[in-house]
Amino acid sequence: xxxxxxxxxxxxxxxxxxxxxxxxxxxxxxxxxRWVDFIPEADVELRRxxxxxxxxxxxxxxxxxxxxxxxxxxxxxxxxxxxxxxxIQMLWNWAHLYANALVDVSDVAEPxxxxxxxxxxxxxxxxxxxxKWLAVPHGCGGNAVAYRRSWFNEIGVxxxxxxxxxxxxxxxxxxxxxxxxxxxxxxxxxxxxVFAYAFLWDFGGAEVDAxxxxxxxxxxxxxxxxxxxxxxxxxACDEGGLAWDDTNNNRAFHAGEIGATLNGASxxxxxxxxxxxIKDDKGEPLYQDIEHAALMPRGPxxxxxxxxxFQHSVMKYSKNQKLAKDFLKWLHQDANYGKWFEVNExxxxxxxxxxEDNPMWARVDKPLQVFRQAARLxxxxxxxxxATAKATEAYTKYVIVDMYAKAVQxxxxxxxxxxxxGEMRKIYEA
Amino acid sequence: MKNPIAGGAGxxxxxxxxxxxxxxxxxxxxxxxxxxxxxxxLVLLTPTVLILGMFIAYPFGMGVWFALSSISVGxxxxxxxLKNFVKAWNDSIFRIAFWNTSVYTFWATIFKLVLGxxxxxxxxxxxxGKRIVRASMLLPFIVPTVLSxxxxxxxxxxxxxxxxxxxxxxxFIVTKLPFLSNGDWALxxxxxxxxxxxxxxxxxxxxxxxxTINTDLHEAASLxxxxxxxxxxxxxxxxxxxxxxxxxxxxxxxxxxxFQLIYVLTGGGPANSTHLLATYAYQIGVAAxxxxxxxxxxxxxxxxxxxxxxxxxxxxxRLEGA
Numbered sequence: 001x002x003x004x005x006x007x008x009x010x011x012x013x014x015x016x017x018x019x020x021x022x023x024x025x026x027x028x029x030x031x032x033x034r035w036v037d038f039i040p041e042a043d044v045e046l047r048r049x050x051x052x053x054x055x056x057x058x059x060x061x062x063x064x065x066x067x068x069x070x071x072x073x074x075x076x077x078x079x080x081x082x083x084x085x086x087x088i089q090m091l092w093n094w095a096h097l098y099a100n101a102l103v104d105v106s107d108v109a110e111p112x113x114x115x116x117x118x119x120x121x122x123x124x125x126x127x128x129x130x131x132k133w134l135a136v137p138h139g140c141g142g143n144a145v146a147y148r149r150s151w152f153n154e155i156g157v158x159x160x161x162x163x164x165x166x167x168x169x170x171x172x173x174x175x176x177x178x179x180x181x182x183x184x185x186x187x188x189x190x191x192x193x194v195f196a197y198a199f200l201w202d203f204g205g206a207e208v209d210a211x212x213x214x215x216x217x218x219x220x221x222x223x224x225x226x227x228x229x230x231x232x233x234x235x236a237c238d239e240g241g242l243a244w245d246d247t248n249n250n251r252a253f254h255a256g257e258i259g260a261t262l263n264g265a266s267x268x269x270x271x272x273x274x275x276x277x278i279k280d281d282k283g284e285p286l287y288q289d290i291e292h293a294a295l296m297p298r299g300p301x302x303x304x305x306x307x308x309x310f311q312h313s314v315m316k317y318s319k320n321q322k323l324a325k326d327f328l329k330w331l332h333q334d335a336n337y338g339k340w341f342e343v344n345e346x347x348x349x350x351x352x353x354x355x356e357d358n359p360m361w362a363r364v365d366k367p368l369q370v371f372r373q374a375a376r377l378x379x380x381x382x383x384x385x386x387a388t389a390k391a392t393e394a395y396t397k398y399v400i401v402d403m404y405a406k407a408v409q410x411x412x413x414x415x416x417x418x419x420x421x422g423e424m425r426k427i428y429e430a
Numbered sequence: 431m432k433n434p435i436a437g438g439a440g441x442x443x444x445x446x447x448x449x450x451x452x453x454x455x456x457x458x459x460x461x462x463x464x465x466x467x468x469x470x471x472l473v474l475l476t477p478t479v480l481i482l483g484m485f486i487a488y489p490f491g492m493g494v495w496f497a498l499s500s501i502s503v504g505x506x507x508x509x510x511x512l513k514n515f516v517k518a519w520n521d522s523i524f525r526i527a528f529w530n531t532s533v534y535t536f537w538a539t540i541f542k543l544v545l546g547x548x549x550x551x552x553x554x555x556x557x558x559g560k561r562i563v564r565a566s567m568l569l570p571f572i573v574p575t576v577l578s579x580x581x582x583x584x585x586x587x588x589x590x591x592x593x594x595x596x597x598x599x600x601x602f603i604v605t606k607l608p609f610l611s612n613g614d615w616a617l618x619x620x621x622x623x624x625x626x627x628x629x630x631x632x633x634x635x636x637x638x639x640x641x642t643i644n645t646d647l648h649e650a651a652s653l654x655x656x657x658x659x660x661x662x663x664x665x666x667x668x669x670x671x672x673x674x675x676x677x678x679x680x681x682x683x684x685x686x687x688x689f690q691l692i693y694v695l696t697g698g699g700p701a702n703s704t705h706l707l708a709t710y711a712y713q714i715g716v717a718a719x720x721x722x723x724x725x726x727x728x729x730x731x732x733x734x735x736x737x738x739x740x741x742x743x744x745x746x747x748r749l750e751g752a
Contacts, residue, residue, distance in 0.1 A: 069697075073716045076503045080721070097719055100504035186699045240588025242700035243610035252589045396718040398702075405701035409613060419522065426517070 028059040030323050032312070033085040035068035038141075038250070038266035038347060041273070045343045053330055059323050068189050069245065072396065078315065086318040087327065090311045091189060092395065093126035093380060093387040095134040102134040103314040108325050109133035112332045116352035120309075120375040123351055125387040127311045135311030136328045137351030139341075142307050142374025143194050144292040146253060146267045147260035150280070151179055152291075160293035164202065164228060167297045171236020174259040181237050182258030184244035185405045190308055191246045192401040193381075195262050195296075197306040200225055200400060201379065202299025207394060207424055212385025215428050217403075218421040221301060226404060226413040233408040242405055254278045254286065262296060264308075265347040268367050287365075294370040295377070307378035309351070346371035390428050399423045496725035503719030514726035523702045524727060527710040531731075534621055534706060535685040541625040542681060543674070546632025551662075553633065554640045564637070571630040579694040582623045586610045586695070613703025616696050620704060624691055628684070632677055639673035640666065675746045682738055687731055707731050 037043045043065050053061040064085065066074060071091065078084030079101040095102060110133065113119045123137040147160065151174065161167040171181045184191040200206070204221025208214060233239065238258055241248075249261040254271060261267070268290045271278045275285035295303050312331075314324040331337060341350060342360045346368040349355060361372050382391030394400070403420035407413050463469045497514055501507035518524045553564055570578060585592050586609035597603045610616045643666060651661045689708040692698060698705035698713060705713065707727060715724015 072719070073712075076716045076719050076721075079504045098504055187697045238589070239608065240606065240611045242608075242612070243588045243616070243696070245697075248587075248589065255589070257589050393718055393720075397713075402701040405699070409701060409703075422522070426521070 028320060028323060030057070030059050030061045030087070030320055030327055031064065031085040032062070032087040032089075032327075033064045033066060033071070033074060034089040035071060035091070035310075036065045038246075038264060039269055039344055041343045042340060042348065045340050049331075049336055049339070052336075053327060056330055057323060057326055059320070061327060071189075079317070082317040084317070085315065086320050086324045087312050087314055089138070090127070090135045090313050091308060093309075093382075093392050095127050095311065095313060096129055096387065096389040097392040097396070098313070099129045099134055099389065101316050103316055103318075103321055103324075104132045104134065105136050105314055105325060105328065106133040108328050109136045112136065112329075113352060116350075116354040119352055120378075122307070122309045122375060122378050122380055123311070125380040126309045135313040136332070137309065137311045138331075139344075139348040139351050140307055140309045140375040140378070141190070141264045141348050142346070142371040142378075143262055143264055143305065144294050144370050144374075145260055145296060146263050147291055147293065148179070148280075148289050149291045150289050151177070151259045160291070161297050164232070164297045164299050168228075168232050168236055171232065171260075175236050175238075177259075179257070179259035182244075182249045182252050182261040183237055183241045184246060184249055185241050185401060185408065186244050187398050187401070188245035190264075191244070191249060191262065192398070193395055194306050194308065196401045196404050197379075197381065197383075198296055198304050199229065199299070199404075201304040201306075201383065202296070202301060203228065204299075204301030206384060207391070207400065208382060208385040208428060210384045212382055212388055212390070213428060215421060215424040217424050218417050222403075222417050222420075223413055224300065226407045226416055229404050230407050230413060239408075242409065256281055256286075265292075265345065265368055265371055268292065268365070269345050269347055272365070290367055292367040292370045294374075304379055305374075305377045306380075307374050309375070309378070309380075310348075311351075349375050351375070393427050394424060397423065397427070399427070493725050493729060496722050497729045499722050501722045503721060507722055510722070514723050515730070517723060518727050518730065523705060523710060524707075524730075526702060527705040527707050527727075528730070530617060530704060531686055531706045531708075534617065534624070534688070535682055538621045538624040538628065538685050539678060539681050541621065542628045542632045543678060545625065546629045546677075547636055547674075549629065549633040550636035550640055551666075553637050564634075567633060568630045570627050571634075575627065575690040576694055578627060579623060579691050582619075582626075583610070583695050586619050610696055611700055613700055616700065616704045620692055620695055623695060624685060624688065627691070628681060632681065635673060635677045636670060639670045643669050672746060672749050675742055675749070679739055679742045682742075683735055686735055686738075 034043075034046070043063075046063050050061045050063055068091065071089065072094070074084070075088055075094070075098060078088065079098060090098075109119075109127070119137050120140065122140065127133055127135040127137050145160065152158075152160075152170070155170065155173040155177070157170050157173075161170050167181075174180055183195055185196070186192060200222060203225035205217065205219055205225050206221075207217050209216050233241075238252070249258065249263055250267055250270070252258045253261055253263070253267050268287055271285070271287035271290060275287060278286045280286045280289050295305055297303070312328055314321055314328070318324055337350075338358070341348070341355055341358065345360070345364050349371055350358075356372055361369065380387035380391075381395050382388055385391070399420050403416050406419065407416040411419075464473075498509060498511060499507040500510045500513075549567065553560070553567070557563075584590070588606070588609070588611050591606070591609060593609070594603070594606045597607070608615050609619050647665050647669075648661055651665050656664065687708055688706060689712065692704060692706050692709045693712070696704040698709045702710075707730060711724045711728035713724075714727060715721050718724075
């Protein structure tokens with residue numbers, strides 16, 4: 001059998017089994033850019049795997065980790081200059097925004113999905129453009145409300161509030177004790193939109209209708225949500241949240257400055273892994289006092305979530321597209337992916353349903369169990385319309401986040417909604 | 431006789447003679463060309479023109495083309511005329527950014543000028559450790575902007591601000607001051623940081639200007655009974671005006687097109703309330719990938735700066751002529 005034929009038929013699994021590397025030119029390098037993970041050990045694991053991948057693929061695999069908020073500028077610069085990393089991590093539905101510059105990776109994504117019980121719906125919406133996979137789904141960062149069990153008990157709350165009204169009452173009491181609810185509402189990739197979109201949906205608001213073309217943000221539901229947040233912010237929240245990015249609430253929670261916050265599992269995991277450093281007011285490890293509510297409270301229209309799906313895209317300008325695809329196949333082999341998945345302990349869950357059955361879930365602490373099926377629950381930007389490039393543009397311009405931020409800073413709720421409507425029209429009806 | 435050597439030098443002679451003749455002639459031609467001032471100027475200017483063309487004219491031309499096209503990331507786009515400029519003008523965030531840029535530039539330049547002048551006057555005096563003080567004064571200007579702004583960001587942090595902590599512990603405040611979480615506060619914080627960073631540039635340049643002023647003039651004014659303020663107003667200030675105009679022009683250009691400080695300190699937030707034109711252009715062009723719209727926003731800085739610089743340079747020319 002010729003090597004080329006062998007590679008085509010057996011794929012990377014065959015390469016590894018045969019202990020041979022494919023014929024990439026000597027000195028070939030594969031450059032992958034990803035965010036700096038909120039679970040530092042996840043990046044350590046990928047770095048550890050890089051030499052193994054290099055050996056298996058016969059090329060030098062290198063990871064570069066950058067601030068998540070710098071990913072989009074980096075992608076733009078790379079595409080426009082036609083040079084840069086071969087593989088770049090895509091968050092949300094960015095694949096729609098950069099569709100012209102991404103390689104069709106259906107031949108990689110489809111077999112992985114089929115072999116692993118199928119992808120969650122959110123990935124069909126976020127990584128598939130025009131029926132083609134432009135990014136290979138990698139994982140999903142679930143969110144939950146992390147709160148201090150003892151502080152909730154002190155104000156007589158045994159269970160996490162079921163409705164936003166109840167949560168506001170709890171928040172009032174917490175704020176009176178100097179331990180308010182913390183919520184980032186600044187320009188940052190994760191926490192602010194995760195909160196703002198889900199909150200909007202809870203009250204029946206939406207940016208567009210199901211066609212994805214008609215702007216419907218100026219609705220009764222949106223207006224109610226904005227008015228509610230104005231009061232909620234003043235009564236229950238740390239008002240510094242307007243200047244927070246994705247890291248501030250983690251630090252504030254660990255320092256005992258806030259009593260509850262919407263976040264990924266990182267607050268709990270980091271508190272546990274650094275239990276000697278991160279302690280509560282009694283000097284006990286803080287993680288023991290952290291509880292998670294799987295979803296934010298229920299609003300008049302229901303209880304919804306926006307979680308962060310992420311994928312890897314192969315860039316069209318890359319001279320190593322074949323190698324990049326082979327690497328992604330290698331990365332998603334059970335043995336390799338499983339190690340990264342387990343290090344995450346639920347902060348990032350799998351992109352395919354198979355990982356819900358991983359034995360890790362039996363080992364992780366109870367507060368982390370809520371993330372097991374997180375990827376099933378999430379909606380995508382643009383809901384109830386499709387998660388198009390326009391929806392990504394609205395996210396990138398922080399229109400929904402800023403609508404709320406303007407209102408809590410004192411703008412009339414009606415004016416804030418009208419402002420958002422104007423911005424949405426410029427995006428969707430241009 | 432056309433060629434006296436050729437007849438007695440055999441067959442190869444004409445060639446041997448022709449070569450030195452040709453070299454000498456070439457040399458004469460080259461010397462002649464170099465003695466031509468126009469040609470020499472062209473030769474000497476060519477490298478500069480090439481460098482300027484590659485690194486200034488080409489990017490500028492590209493920027494103008496981008497601003498007039500619908501280019502977005504990964505999509506070459508097509509000519510759309512002034513559409514991007516019209517869109518920017520109708521954009522409320524652009525208007526906020528334009529206003530912020532003007533306020534930020536105006537106040538930061540005023541503060542830098544006043545404080546820089548004050549510092550320069552102090553440093554112009556004789557005291558022990560003068561050199562160390564002068565050198566250390568430059569530190570804010572030397573430290574990379576991103577690094578120093580990060581330090582300021584920590585000092586203004588909504589949760590862990592050392593300023594809030596100090597004011598609270600000393601009993602001056604009972605609730606945290608919203609340094610970066612209130613749009614107005616955040617813009618003033620940015621002006622403070624810009625002043626802190628840019629003041630040494632003013633001080634050191636004005637100090638250089640002060641040192642060129644003949645001390646006899648001050649002595650003469652003192653003998654005539656002029657007090658400190660009068661000596662400054664009637665002697666120092668008129669002689670320092672040309673330097674001041676130049677340093678203010680530089681500062682306005684740098685401050686109006688500032689990017690790093692706002693990008694690190696506030697990222698344009700909260701709710702776009704501290705965007706400057708440069709950070710907003712970046713947000714639209716690079717982060718959102720709408721390169722044409724971003725370029726148009728960025729290009730809006732040009733006419734403003736052009737007018738400001740033109741007025742100031744005319745003023746400077748008049749001062750020099752006076």
